Amino acid sequence: MEIIHDVAKMQARAETLRQEGRRIGFVPTMGYLHEGHLSLVRAARRENHIVAVSIFVNPAQFDRQEDLQSYPVDFEGDHAQVKAEGADLVFVPERQIIYPPGYATFVDVDRLTSRWEGAYRPGHFRGVTTVVTKLFNIVRPHRTYFGQKDYQQACIVERMVRDLDMDIEVVVLPTVREPDGLALSSRNVNLTPEERRQAPMLYQTLCWAAERIKGGEHNARVLEEGMQRMIHEGTTATIDYVALCHPETLEPLEQVAGPAVALLAVRFSKARLIDNLLINVH
Ligand code: AMP
Numbered sequence: 001m002e003i004i005h006d007v008a009k010m011q012a013r014a015e016t017l018r019q020e021g022r023r024i025g026f027v028p029t030m031g032y033l034h035e036g037h038l039s040l041v042r043a044a045r046r047e048n049h050i051v052a053v054s055i056f057v058n059p060a061q062f063d064r065q066e067d068l069q070s071y072p073v074d075f076e077g078d079h080a081q082v083k084a085e086g087a088d089l090v091f092v093p094e095r096q097i098i099y100p101p102g103y104a105t106f107v108d109v110d111r112l113t114s115r116w117e118g119a120y121r122p123g124h125f126r127g128v129t130t131v132v133t134k135l136f137n138i139v140r141p142h143r144t145y146f147g148q149k150d151y152q153q154a155c156i157v158e159r160m161v162r163d164l165d166m167d168i169e170v171v172v173l174p175t176v177r178e179p180d181g182l183a184l185s186s187r188n189v190n191l192t193p194e195e196r197r198q199a200p201m202l203y204q205t206l207c208w209a210a211e212r213i214k215g216g217e218h219n220a221r222v223l224e225e226g227m228q229r230m231i232h233e234g235t236t237a238t239i240d241y242v243a244l245c246h247p248e249t250l251e252p253l254e255q256v257a258g259p260a261v262a263l264l265a266v267r268f269s270k271a272r273l274i275d276n277l278l279i280n281v282h
Contacts, residue, residue, distance in 0.1 A: 001083045003090045007138050010091050014052075014140035022049040026141030028132060031055040032072040032186035033081050036176040040145040041085045043173055052089040052139050053082045059095060060106075061127030070270065072189050091139060098134060106130045109156050109163070112250055116263055117152050117274065120240045128153055129160050136168060144168055149175040149183050151261060151276040152250060175275075177203065183275045190271035194236075199273065201234035206262050206277035209244070213256050213279055220244040220253045227264070237266035237273075247278060256281060 004010045017024060025048030027040045033055075044051045055078055062068035075092070082090055106126050112118075113125040136144070146154045154172045161170050175183050181203035182188065182196075191199060205227045212223055220243075227242045244253050247261040258281055265274045 001079075001087055001090060003079065003092060005092055005094065005097070007093065007097060010089075010138050011140065013089065014138075017050050018140060023142045024048060024050045024052055024140065026135070026139045026144045027051070027053045028135050028144065028146075029053060029055055030057045030071065030186065031078050032074050032189075033078045034176075034184045034186065036147055036149060036184040038081060038085055039176050040147060040173055041082060041087055043171065044143070044145050045086050047171075048143060050089065051085075051087045052091060052141065053087045054091040054093075054135050054139065056091075056093055056098065056131065056135075058098070058127055058131040060099065060130055061124050063121040063124050067272070070190060072186055089139075091135070098131065107133045107160065107164075109160050112152070112156050112159055115250060115252075116241055116243065116245075117265065120265060125153070125156055129156060132157055133160070133164075133166075136166060141168055143171055145171050145173060147175060148172055148276070148278075149185070150274070151263060155248070155250060181207075183273075185273060187271045187273065191268055192270075195268040195271070198235040198237070199268070201231060202264060202266065202273060202275045203277075204234075205230045205242075206264065206275060209262050210277055210279045213260075213281055218256045218281075220256055223256065227262070231264075231266060235266070235268075237268050240265040240267060240272070244279075 025044030027044050029037050057071050107129040108126050109129055118125050158170045161168055177183050180200040182199045209223050209227055224242050231239055242264045244256050244260050244262055247259050260279045261276055263276045
């Protein structure tokens with residue numbers, strides 16, 4: 001496994017591999033890797049000749065300095081894990097390599113970025129789409145892998161790839177969860193033990209909504225109120241949003257009469273968590 005810190009070197013490696021006819025699968029991450037990230041690396045391993053993983057805590061996508069400062073880091077653990085999964089290349093740039101002095105160019109996706117995470121974290125998606133575009137230009141992948149865990153992010157990246165004619169296939173894979181249902185997240189380490197006990201309530205709430213919908217309750221407001229109540233009663237978290245949305249436009253639904261996605265975001269004392277569930281109404 002080769003660790004690369006330098007943009008020109010990474011581009012040269014990618015160019016050589018592409019000329020040899022090798023297909024490159026790419027998993028962008030912010031490190032502190034867990035089974036959710038590794039599920040993406042494994043899929044990339046199965047489906048491509050070469051697996052590249054990037055580890056970069058992207059300051060441009062953090063709307064709050066404290067969140068950036070408390071973001072966990074474990075380079076050695078990360079390297080060991082991606083090596084064990086058979087990754088070929090790990091791209092680990094320094095911040096000033098990605099954003100050198102004078103940096104002035106940003107990529108912005110309209111509409112899909114305005115609600116939910118976009119509304120609660122101003123500038124977040126602009127940071128994501130900018131760094132993902134840069135990483136695509138550096139790693140030059142044929143395919144790239146994203147988690148459904150960050151549902152809105154995956155929709156936005158798919159939109160950007162289509163809109164900007166990027167010749168890359170975006171693969172979105174299911175959320176990996178703890179046995180009790182909590183979605184794996186690097187931020188879960190910032191939960192207190194008591195909050196960690198409460199946190200599975202988020203997934204239970206999503207499953208409750210899916211069950212109610214299957215049982216015939218299609219009124220989105222009623223469902224959202226029920227979900228809010230469960231979170232208020234079962235946790236000490238503050239709710240940023242709980243919403244039933246169209247799975248492609250992410251616009252809020254009045255009636256859940258077709259495919260939908262339930263999205264939620266809550267804040268515990270030192271960790272903001274998001275989760276979602278795709279719901280199919282038959
Ligand atoms: P991050 O390091 O948080 O930027 O995540 C890197 C990639 O891993 C993103 O595409 C995430 O959606 C994905 N990811 C994070 N957590 C999970 C999870 N629990 N299950 C599946 N994918 C995940």
